[in-house]
Each structure stands twice: as C-alpha cells, then as structure tokens.
Amino acid sequence: MVTIERDATSSELRHDWLSDRWVIMAPQRTARPFDFVRHETSEVDPSDCPFCAGNEHLTPDAVLSYGPGGEDSDDNWAVRVVPNKFPAVTECYPDPGFGVPSESAATEKSSINLFRRKDLTGGHEVIVESPRHLNSISQLSHAEVCLVFRAYRDRLRYWLEERGACYAVVFKNVGPEAGASLAHTHSQLIATSLLPPDVKRAADRMEQYMQAEGACLFCDLIQEEIEQKVRVVEQTPDFIAVCPFASRVPSLLTIYPTKHMAQFEQLDQDLLDQLAWLTHRSVRRIENCYPNAAYNFVIHTAPGCERHENSFHWRMELFPRLTKLAGFEWGSDCFINPLTPEEAARNLRNAGV
Amino acid sequence: MVTIERDATSSELRHDWLSDRWVIMAPQRTARPFDFVRHETSEVDPSDCPFCAGNEHLTPDAVLSYGPGGEDSDDNWAVRVVPNKFPAVTECYPDPGFGVPSESAATEKSSINLFRRKDLTGGHEVIVESPRHLNSISQLSHAEVCLVFRAYRDRLRYWLEERGACYAVVFKNVGPEAGASLAHTHSQLIATSLLPPDVKRAADRMEQYMQAEGACLFCDLIQEEIEQKVRVVEQTPDFIAVCPFASRVPSLLTIYPTKHMAQFEQLDQDLLDQLAWLTHRSVRRIENCYPNAAYNFVIHTAPGCERHENSFHWRMELFPRLTKLAGFEWGSDCFINPLTPEEAARNLRNAGV
Numbered sequence: 007m008v009t010i011e012r013d014a015t016s017s018e019l020r021h022d023w024l025s026d027r028w029v030i031m032a033p034q035r036t037a038r039p040f041d042f043v044r045h046e047t048s049e050v051d052p053s054d055c056p057f058c059a060g061n062e063h064l065t066p067d068a069v070l071s072y073g074p075g076g077e078d079s080d081d082n083w084a085v086r087v088v089p090n091k092f093p094a095v096t097e098c099y100p101d102p103g104f105g106v107p108s109e110s111a112a113t114e115k116s117s118i119n120l121f122r123r124k125d126l127t128g129g130h131e132v133i134v135e136s137p138r139h140l141n142s143i144s145q146l147s148h149a150e151v152c153l154v155f156r157a158y159r160d161r162l163r164y165w166l167e168e169r170g171a172c173y174a175v176v177f178k179n180v181g182p183e184a185g186a187s188l189a190h191t192h193s194q195l196i197a198t199s200l201l202p203p204d205v206k207r208a209a210d211r212m213e214q215y216m217q218a219e220g221a222c223l224f225c226d227l228i229q230e231e232i233e234q235k236v237r238v239v240e241q242t243p244d245f246i247a248v249c250p251f252a253s254r255v256p257s258l259l260t261i262y263p264t265k266h267m268a269q270f271e272q273l274d275q276d277l278l279d280q281l282a283w284l285t286h287r288s289v290r291r292i293e294n295c296y297p298n299a300a301y302n303f304v305i306h307t308a309p310g311c312e313r314h315e316n317s318f319h320w321r322m323e324l325f326p327r328l329t330k331l332a333g334f335e336w337g338s339d340c341f342i343n344p345l346t347p348e349e350a351a352r353n354l355r356n357a358g359v
Numbered sequence: 360m361v362t363i364e365r366d367a368t369s370s371e372l373r374h375d376w377l378s379d380r381w382v383i384m385a386p387q388r389t390a391r392p393f394d395f396v397r398h399e400t401s402e403v404d405p406s407d408c409p410f411c412a413g414n415e416h417l418t419p420d421a422v423l424s425y426g427p428g429g430e431d432s433d434d435n436w437a438v439r440v441v442p443n444k445f446p447a448v449t450e451c452y453p454d455p456g457f458g459v460p461s462e463s464a465a466t467e468k469s470s471i472n473l474f475r476r477k478d479l480t481g482g483h484e485v486i487v488e489s490p491r492h493l494n495s496i497s498q499l500s501h502a503e504v505c506l507v508f509r510a511y512r513d514r515l516r517y518w519l520e521e522r523g524a525c526y527a528v529v530f531k532n533v534g535p536e537a538g539a540s541l542a543h544t545h546s547q548l549i550a551t552s553l554l555p556p557d558v559k560r561a562a563d564r565m566e567q568y569m570q571a572e573g574a575c576l577f578c579d580l581i582q583e584e585i586e587q588k589v590r591v592v593e594q595t596p597d598f599i600a601v602c603p604f605a606s607r608v609p610s611l612l613t614i615y616p617t618k619h620m621a622q623f624e625q626l627d628q629d630l631l632d633q634l635a636w637l638t639h640r641s642v643r644r645i646e647n648c649y650p651n652a653a654y655n656f657v658i659h660t661a662p663g664c665e666r667h668e669n670s671f672h673w674r675m676e677l678f679p680r681l682t683k684l685a686g687f688e689w690g691s692d693c694f695i696n697p698l699t700p701e702e703a704a705r706n707l708r709n710a711g712v
Contacts, residue, residue, distance in 0.1 A: 016449045019553060021475035026556060030447055030479060038445035038540055039409075056392075092391035094383055094687070094695045096369045118571060120580055121604055122374035126383060177686025185685025187391055196687055200372060203379060204692030218471060227473055251474055304690035323689070331684055332538025333530025334447070334549055336676070337657035339557030342447045 022252035024211050024223065025204075028340055029252045035344040049189045052139050056091075057190035059083075059137035066091060069131065070160060072153050085153045086134045087161055087195075093130035095198055128198035129165055133157050133176075135191045142180055143191055144289045151282040152275075158193070159278060162271040162307060165197035172311035173201045176270075181300025183327045201309050208306075209314055216317035222266050224319035237347050239291070239354045244277055245284050249347035249354070256345035257295065257354065258325035259288055268318040270307035285324070287359045292326050294357040299326040375605035377564050377576065378557075381693055382605045388697040402542045405492050409444075410543035412436075412490035419444060422484065423513060425506050438506045439487045440514055440548075446483035448551055481551035482518055486510050486529075488544045495533055496544055497642045504635040505628075511546070512631060515624040515660060518550035525554045525664035529623075534653025536680045554662050561659075562667055569670035575619050577672035590700050592644065592707045597630055598637050602700035602707070609698035610648065610707065611678035612641050621671040623660035638677070640712045645679050647710040652679040 017032045056064035070087040073079030089097060135154045136146055143151060158176045165171040174197035179186040215223035231238055231248050239247045239259060247261045261284060263277070273281065285303070292301055303324040308314060335341050370385045409417035423440040426432030442450060488507045489499055496504060511529045518524040527550040532539040568576040584591055584601050592600045592612060600614045614637060616630070626634065638656075645654055656677040661667060688694050 017447060017479045019477040019479045021472075021477075023471065023473050023475075028477075028553060028555065032447045035445045035447060092388045094370060094385045094388060118376065118568060119374075120376050120576075120583065122376075124372040124374075124381075126370045126372045173691075175687065175690045177690055179683075179685045183683060185683040185688075194687070200381060200693070202381065202691035202693040205690075215471060223473075230473065302686040302689060304686045306690060330532075330536060330538040332532045333655040333657045334528065334547070335538075336655060337528045337530055337558075337659060338526075338555035340553070340555040 020252040022250070022254075023215075024208055026207075026211065027252070027254070029254050030340060030342045031346050032342050032344055033346055033349070035342065052189070055139055055188070055190050057132075057134045057188065057192055058139050062086075065132075065134075070157060072157065074149070074153075076153060076156065083137060084150060085136075085157045087157055088132050088134065090130040090132050090194065094196060095126050095128040095130050097127075097129065124200075126198060126200060128171060128196065128200075129169075130197075131161060131195045133161070133193040133195065135193065139189075140191045141189050142289065142293065143178070144286060144293055145191070146286075148279075148283060148286065151286050152279045154193070155273075155278045155282045155285075156275070158195070158305065159271050159273055161195050162269075162305075165195070166269075166271060166307075166310040169197070170310060171197035172199050173197065173205060173309050174307070176305040178303045179300075180302070181298075181327070183300035184302045186300070201311055205306075205309060206312070209309060209312055209318055212317040212319065213314055222317060222319050224262055224321065225266050228262055228264055237351045239351050240284065240287065242280050242284050244280055247284060247288050249351040251347060253343060253347045253350070254341035255325050256328050256343055257292065257350040258323060258347075259292070259354065261285065261288065261322045261324065262319065266316075266319060268308040268313065268315045268320060270305050270320045270322075281322075285322070288324055288354075290359045291354045291357040292324065294359070295353050296326045296328065299328060301326045373605040375603070375607075376568075377561055379560075379564065380605070380607070382607050383693060383695045384699050385695050385697055386699055386702070388695065405542070408492055408541070408543050410485075410487045410541065410545055411492050415439075418485075418487075423510060425510065427502070427506075429506060429509065436490060437503060438489075438510045440510055441485050441487065443483040443485050443547065447549060448479050448481040448483050450480070450482065477553075479551060479553060481524060481549065481553075482522075483550075484514060484548045486514070486546040486548065488546065492542075493544045494542050495642065495646065496531070497639060497646055498544070499639075501632075501636060501639065504639050505632045507546070508626075508631045508635045508638075509628070511548070511658065512624050512626055514548050515622075515658075518548070519622075519624060519660075519663040522550070523663060524550035524552065526551050526558060526662050527660070529658040529660075531656045532653075533655070534651075534680070536653035537655045539653070554664055558659075558662060559665070562662060562665055562671055565670040565672065566667050575670060575672050577615055577674065578619050581615055581617055590704045592704050593637065593640065595633050595637050597633055600637060600641050602704040604700060606696060606700045606703070607694035608678050609681050609696055610645065610703040611676060611700075612645070612707065614638065614641065614675045614677065615672065619669075619672055621661040621666065621668045621673060623658050623673045623675075634675075638675070641677055641707075643712045644707045644710040645677070647712070648706050649679045649681065652681060654679045 019028045065088040068086050071083040072085045073082050074084045165174040176195050178193040212223050237249045247259050250260050305322045307320045308318040372381045418441040421439050424436040425438045426435050427437045518527040529548050531546040565576050590602045600612050603613050658675045660673045661671040
C-alpha cells in the first residue's frame with residue numbers, strides 16, 4: 007500500500023478513470039478567508055404544501071402509492087409517486103411512448119448543423135417520501151426508507167422495462183442550494199429517449215476496462231478500496247460506501263453493491279432494505295458533519311438501450327453542497343476540491359449516526 | 360430564417376456542437392412554486408480587506424501594478440496583480456517552471472492505473488481591479504475597466520508566451536453563489552501544465568469543423584447569428600454579444616471578436632478598450648435584469664501547447680447564477696435551462712445600460 011497523505015500546502019492532480027477527468031486536490035485552499043455572512047434559508051408557510059397528506063388534489067393523480075405495509079393504498083399512503091407538474095421533459099403518459107424523435111433540418115450553408123433541435127419525450131415523476139412535512143430522508147424510520155427505495159426500483163422497472171426508455175435516473179435534491187424548490191422530502195425520476203453523452207461515455211469506459219482487463223472496473227476498484235482502507239466509510243454484507251479517490255467535490259460518498267450488478271432495479275427486497283439502511287446512515291453522517299447542508303444523491307443504473315450487463319456496475323452518489331461551481335470549473339470542467347477523500351472518509355467514519 | 364419560438368409548455372433538446380452536449384430547454388419549469396425564502400448575503404466588516412489600498416501588506420508582493428494612466432506604479436496603483444495567497448496550484452515563481460510533472464506508478468494488479476496522481480505546478484494570480492472597496496466591475500469607470508483588460512492580456516502573455524504554460528484562463532467570480540470568497544472586485548488567472556480534457560475537446564472540435572467545412576466554426580456561427588438576429592444582444596465594430604443557441608444556463612452571454620482571432624492576448628489597446636466597453640455594458644444589462652445576482656465570466660483563449668491558430672477562435676462567457684446544478688445535471692451532465700436564449704436575448708437587449 008502506498009502512502010497517500012501529502013503536504014497540506016501543495017496541490018496534486020488525481021485522475022478519475024471512469025470519466026477520464028483530472029481533479030485538483032488543493033487542501034491549502036480551506037484556509038482562505040471568507041467575506042460573506044451566510045444566512046440560513048427559511049421556509050415559507052407549509053400549509054399549502056402539495057406533498058402533504060390532505061393536499062393530494064394539488065398534484066396530478068398518483069401513478070403509484072404504497073401504504074405503510076407496502077400494500078397499494080390511495081387513502082392511507084406512506085409513499086406516493088406523481089407526475090411532475092412542471093416537467094423537464096414532454097410527458098408521454100400513457101402513450102405515444104418513445105420512438106425516434108423528430109429533428110430539425112439544417113438551416114445554414116454548412117453540412118454541419120450548428121442549430122440542431124429535437125423533441126424530448128419521457129417521464130418526470132416525483133416520489134413523495136412521507137405524508138408528513140419532513141425535510142430530509144434521515145427523519146424517516148427504517149421501514150419508511152425501505153418503501154422509498156422500493157418505489158425507486160418499481161418506477162425504474164416501469165420506465166426501463168415496460169416503457170423501453172433509453173435512460174432513467176433517480177435523484178434527490180435537498181435544500182435550495184442543491185436545486186430543490188420544495189422542502190417536503192421527495193426524490194425525482196426522469197426517463198428519456200436521450201442517452202446523455204456523459205452517461206454513454208461512462209458505459210463505454212466500463213466496457214473498455216472489461217476488454218482490457220477481463221474484469222469489471224468497479225469490482226476491481228472495490229477490492230482495491232477494501233485493501234487500502236483509507237477511503238472506506240462503511241461496509242455491509244452486500245454494499246460499500248467509499249469516498250472516491252478523484253472525488254470532484256468534498257465529502258462525496260459512492261455506494262456500490264459489492265457483488266457485480268448492472269441494474270439497480272434488479273434488487274430484491276432484502277437488498278433494498280440493506281441499501282436503505284446504509285443510505286440512511288450515510289445521510290446522517292453527512293448531516294452530522296455539516297449541519298443544515300444541502301445535499302444530493304443520484305442513482306446511476308445501466309441505460310435501457312445499452313445494457314452492458316457484464317461491464318456496467320450500478321452505483322449511487324451522495325454529496326453535500328459545500329463548494330460552488332466557480333469560473334475556473336466552468337471554463338475547464340476541471341474541479342478544485344479542497345478536501346482530500348481520505349480526510350473526508352475519516353470525518354464521515356467518525357461522525358455519529 | 361426558421362421560426363424558433365415554441366409552445367411554452369413543451370421541452371426541446373438543443374445540441375451544442377462545440378461540446379457535443381445536448382441541453383434541455385424547458386420554459387414551462389419557470390412556473391413552478393418555490394418554497395424557500397432567499398436572504399441576501401451581507402458582507403463582513405471591510406476594514407481588513409486585503410485588496411483595499413493601504414492593506415497591500417496583507418497580500419504577497421505585486422507581480423504587476425498599473426497607475427491610473429497605465430504607467431507602472433507601486434504606490435498609486437489602479438490595478439494590481441498578486442499571487443493568490445491560497446493557490447489551487449503549487450506555485451512555480453520564478454522557477455523551476457513547468458516541464459513534465461512526476462506521476463505516481465500503478466499500484467494495483469491491473470495494467471490500468473485506477474489511482475493516477477500527478478504534481479500540479481503553475482500560477483494562480485489575483486487581479487485586484489480597484490484600490491477602492493467596490494463589488495462589481497460595473498462600478499468602475501470605462502478607463503478603469505480598460506486597465507483591467509490590459510492586465511488580463513499582459514498576464515496571459517506572461518504565462519503563455521514567456522513561461523510556456525500549456526493552459527491559462529482568466530475568470531471572475533462575483534458573489535458567494537458564484538464561488539467568490541472575497542467581495543472586493545477582482546478576477547483570477549490560473550496557468551498550468553495541464554490541458555483540461557474539456558478544453559482539449561473544444562479545441563479538437565474547432566479543428567474538426569475546420570477540416571470538414573474549410574472555415575472557422577465561430578466565424579460561421581457569428582455570420583448565422585447576425586442573419587438570424589434573435590439571439591444577438593449587442594454588436595460593436597469588432598465584437599458581438601450573443602446568447603448561444605444551446606446555452607446550458609439562463610441568460611449566458613458569449614462575446615466573440617467578429618474577425619477571426621485565436622488568442623485574446625493578441626488584442627491591441629484599441630480592441631481591448633472596445634471589449635472593455637462591451638463587457639461593462641453586458642454586466643450592467645445582467646445586473647439590471649437580475650439585481651444582486653452573482654455572476655461569473657471566463658475568457659477562453661487558445662491553449663499554449665496546441666495553438667490551432669486557424670481553427671481556434673477565442674471567446675468570453677458571462678453569466679448570472681440563477682439556477683443550481685441539481686441531481687439530474689450531476690448524474691447526466693445534461694443541463695435543464697428554463698429560459699430560452701431567444702427570450703434571454705430579448706430581456707437583455709431591453710435592459711437599460
């Protein structure tokens with residue numbers, strides 16, 4: 007094992023093999039002065055919150071709702087999934103479905119079209135995680151988080167398997183700094199006919215690793231992380247939470263299944279429960295380290311149109327919003343991270359849960 | 360000319376040819392409710408601001424300082440450039456300079472190194488734009504902004520021409536939401552031996568366009584924008600400010616030289632003055648549309664190590680921070696923009712300056 011600690015006054019570049027991006031680790035930047043007084047955001051009157059029990063008429067009709075015991079239940083729901091009233095994609099409920107989107111013709115003289123446009127259809131759903139007006143998934147009971155994860159799985163199955171979406175992603179924005187517009191604890195799912203180039207690139211890199219090494223990239227990486235220990239935060243029989251070596255932002259945690267698995271939506275109830283437990287604890291670690299911090303998580307499951315069962319390994323990323331994307335990152339797509347993942351993992355391990 | 364307005368309730372994908380990224384235009388999302396009360400950030404006591412006249416001892420020694428008439432002047436400075444006290448890169452003043460950085464050896468069994476590390480050397484400088492405690496470049500006089508742009512040019516020349524940096528970028532973060540930690544009006548320059556992959560990709564795409572079309576990408580694009588008119592905000596004899604067709608964020612403005620030019624640092628004083636005038640007006644347009652909004656700008660000049668004189672066209676991007684990078688963007692690198700560039704350009708044109 008190599009020593010990874012460095013002089014805290016010098017920078018180093020670290021390479022993320024998956025995205026082929028370099029990240030600048032600059033721990034000396036944490037010492038710089040800060041001129042601004044931060045004010046905590048407060049919340050407006052929650053009585054007209056569209057996600058609270060009793061206000062169901064403020065949202066479109068539910069496409070899924072589970073009662074506290076996991077039974078289908080419209081009246082006594084514990085988790086409820088509704089189409090987003092302000093969708094980022096043009097809805098295709100219940101049809102005409104995906105198919106080849108129409109595309110604009112070239113309008114200029116060159117053979118390359120600099121003004122390409124396409125229709126975008128798909129689904130954009132909200133997973134309401136509780137009938138009560140809570141603000142974080144960490145405030146739910148274990149049983150409630152399990153139901154939320156079951157809803158993720160079932161809606162991913164619907165979009166990827168029944169509807170044939172090319173891409174589907176589950177994500178969570180908590181707090182306005184993380185892009186949330188509503189405070190009531192919820193997640194979102196977007197399914198589209200578009201495979202974003204970055205997602206395709208990641209799938210291609212996993213396939214490339216498989217061709218070169220005859221093994222799955224993340225299966226190899228997880229073994230190495232377990233041996234090196236320094237970036238591991240917590241492990242359960244089937245999952246591991248790690249601060250990745252070339253993390254673009256401070257205190258980002260990646261949760262992987264330790265056994266190879268391409269699709270999140272293949273998880274059975276036992277594995278879902280175990281993942282729900284680890285996620286709940288990971289969110290609490292982050293909240294204990296950074297009280298009131300906004301956070302996001304994202305579940306990266308295999309694309310529907312390019313399965314790569316052998317090389318694609320699903321993962322979930324969870325991260326507090328501690329730094330801002332500034333001009334340098336915008337100009338270069340090269341991130342400056344002031345906290346090494348080894349230090350972040352140490353802090354998160356030591357945070358009570 | 361094609362009609363580009365759409366139904367404000369449907370989404371469309373637009374392709375940015377330069378980055379080969381798709382952007383989701385979703386104007387219907389501007390109508391969604393917002394649960395949080397935003398508080399304006401306030402500033403701490405500015406009396407110990409390291410950038411104010413009289414506090415020069417709080418920063419490292421200046422590497423450049425111009426008096427009000429553009430003369431070298433340490434005592435009566437109008438613009439002052441100092442090494443960043445908390446640099447993102449390990450300083451290489453005055454030597455040993457760049458050269459091949461040392462790199463970590465592979466430590467794991469596979470032939471692919473999943474834990475690559477490199478030293479990062481270069482320069483990280485702060486351009487202090489005024490001896491007075493002002494918060495935005497829009498508060499400077501035209502003559503003062505001209506001096507700031509001259510300092511950008513001279514420091515880019517130093518790093519790219521004298522020191523042989525592979526990459527150098529000038530950028531500006533205004534307000535904590537844009538990544539600023541200090542309020543006193545300033546910009547930054549980072550020069551490194553690393554060419555970020557995204558910057559290389561953009562240079563390669565410009566070269567690819569040149570090969571396919573026998574012309575410069577942005578020279579062609581500017582002609583098309585002038586014909587289509589709808590995204591042009593302002594034009595001067597030698598520059599144009601446009602809201603780009605596939606803008607990833609709302610109200611982003613790109614300023615291009617209308618005649619082909621690869622390197623910002625080739626600008627003569629007349630062109631610098633004209634650009635300073637247009638930038639000053641563009642910032643005021645943004646501030647009038649979005650009072651107190653944080654903003655960034657970034658100058659993309661040709662890399663030092665891959666000049667591509669014929670195909671690379673320098674540009675400057677300027678944008679207010681109105682949306683947050685949320686889970687979906689993080690998961691897909693595909694941005695959702697709730698304001699079409701045509702609407703943004705109309706608003707910016709109509710904003711008083």
